[in-house]
Each structure stands twice: as C-alpha cells, then as structure tokens.
Amino acid sequence: MGATNGGHPAATAKAPALDLRAFLLHVAWLSILLGLTMEVILLVLAAAFGEGTTARSFAVKLVQQIAWSFFVCTGLAVGLAVAKTGIPAGKFTGFFIAPAAFAVARTLHKSVAQALAIASAVPATPSPFLLAAVKGIEYGILGLAIARIQKWEHGRISHYVATGFLVGLVFGGFVLVLILQTAEGMSAIDLFTRGVNELVFPVGCSVVVYAAEALGRRAAR
Known part of the structure; x- marks a missing residue:
C-alpha cells in the first residue's frame, strides 16, 4: 500500500508540533505590529491627499x-490552533471574538479621546451593534476559510492572502455601503482610508495567523 503514494513518505508525515508558548508570543507581537502598520499606512494616505492629523488624534x-x-487576530489564531487539537468549536471563534474586539477597541478609543481632551463630535455612523454583528460574520467566515486552508497539504501564504482579500472585498464593500447611507x-x-482599512486588514490578519503558526512550528523543531 505504501507504493500507492509514489514512494513519498512525506505524503503521510504529520506537520511538526506547535510550540504553544512560542505561538502565543508570535501572534501577540505580529498582531500589534499589524495594527501599528495599518494606522501608519492610513496616516500616510491621508497626508498624501492633503489631510493632516494631530499627534493626539x-x-x-x-x-x-x-x-x-x-x-x-490573536483570538482568531488561538481558536484555530485549538481546533487542531480536536476541539472543532475553535474554528468558530471569529464569530464571537470579532464583536468583542470591536467593542473593546471602541471603548478604548472613547476613553483615550476623553483623556486627551479631544472633541468627541464625529460624523454619524452605522449602529455600532450592526457593525459589530457584521464584523462577527466577517471574521467568523474568515476563520472557517482559514481552517479549511490549513487542511490542505500544500496550503501556502498566497492562499491566506487571497482569502483575506476576498473576505475584505465583500464585507468591506458592505460596510462602506452602510457608511454611505448614514455618514453624511x-x-x-475618510471614506477612502476606511475602505483601504476594511480591505487590507483581513489580509493582514490572515497573514498573522499563517506566520504565527509557522514560527511556532519552527520553534518546536
């Protein structure tokens, strides 16, 4: 029966075990780096179009x-890692972690703005509950798609990038439609930079999951 695999023992070899401690460390700093990179990109884009921003803003x-x-990103990555241990519910983490992350980020935004005495007057936006629900569906689907890719024998980073791009294109477009209907x-x-953020971030988050697991497995060798 071994000959049916063309004499390639690697075809049945298991992937290296994941060093959990290394994995958690990598996913943490990679997700923070992603957030910093995204905000710098948005700042540069805004400046390129002549819109400046203050240091406090x-x-x-x-x-x-x-x-x-x-x-x-950390919640998504940890959930997918848990799913690989035989707990299928882990791959559904995105449906729950994204709304929670959205609420935490929104709360911190308001708190820091108040601490720095920045005016809270902002254009009308869609209901935060609606946006949180959309984010839950978006990252829930992203998590399920990545879990599927992780089962492929030859899953590559390009698959993660393409998946993140498609998810960002669909749900980012939907969010922009909601914004256009309410944010007069x-x-x-602002609409352009928001669109870039909605499109690119899921790509970045997918790459964070891929890179954190790859580095965690390398550490386990």
Whole structure:
C-alpha cells in the first residue's frame, strides 16, 4: 500500500508540533505590529491627499487600531490552533471574538479621546451593534476559510492572502455601503482610508495567523 503514494513518505508525515508558548508570543507581537502598520499606512494616505492629523488624534486612532488588531487576530489564531487539537468549536471563534474586539477597541478609543481632551463630535455612523454583528460574520467566515486552508497539504501564504482579500472585498464593500447611507459628514478622504482599512486588514490578519503558526512550528523543531 505504501507504493500507492509514489514512494513519498512525506505524503503521510504529520506537520511538526506547535510550540504553544512560542505561538502565543508570535501572534501577540505580529498582531500589534499589524495594527501599528495599518494606522501608519492610513496616516500616510491621508497626508498624501492633503489631510493632516494631530499627534493626539493619531494616538487615539492608534490605540483603537492596535486593540482591535490584537484581540481579533490573536483570538482568531488561538481558536484555530485549538481546533487542531480536536476541539472543532475553535474554528468558530471569529464569530464571537470579532464583536468583542470591536467593542473593546471602541471603548478604548472613547476613553483615550476623553483623556486627551479631544472633541468627541464625529460624523454619524452605522449602529455600532450592526457593525459589530457584521464584523462577527466577517471574521467568523474568515476563520472557517482559514481552517479549511490549513487542511490542505500544500496550503501556502498566497492562499491566506487571497482569502483575506476576498473576505475584505465583500464585507468591506458592505460596510462602506452602510457608511454611505448614514455618514453624511464624512469626507471623501475618510471614506477612502476606511475602505483601504476594511480591505487590507483581513489580509493582514490572515497573514498573522499563517506566520504565527509557522514560527511556532519552527520553534518546536
């Protein structure tokens, strides 16, 4: 029966075990780095279109972005790692962690804004409960898709990137439609940067999951 595999013993070899401690460390700093990178990209894009920002305003947005990135990407990665241990419910983590991460990031945004005495007047936006629900569905589906990729024998980073892009395209487009229906005071630049964030972030989060697990397995060798 071994000959049916073309003499390739690697075809039945198991992937290296995951060093849990190394995995958690990597997913934590990678998710924080993702949040920082995304906010810098948005700052550069806004500046390129002539819209400046103050240091305090940037600090408020950075706290929100890092908090969101840390909780949603770490939660997603940990859930997927748990699913591999024989607990299938782990791959559904995105449905629950994303709304929680959204609420935490929003709360921190308000708290830091108040601490820095930044005006709280902002354009009308869709209901935060509706946005949280959309995020839950978005990252729940992303988690299920990544869990599927992880079962492939030749799953590559390009598959993670493509999956994150498609999810971001669909749900990011939906969020922008919701914003356009309610955010009458939002400028074109704000809409553009929001669109970039909604599209690119799921890609980044997918790469964080891939990289954290790859580094965790390397540490276990």
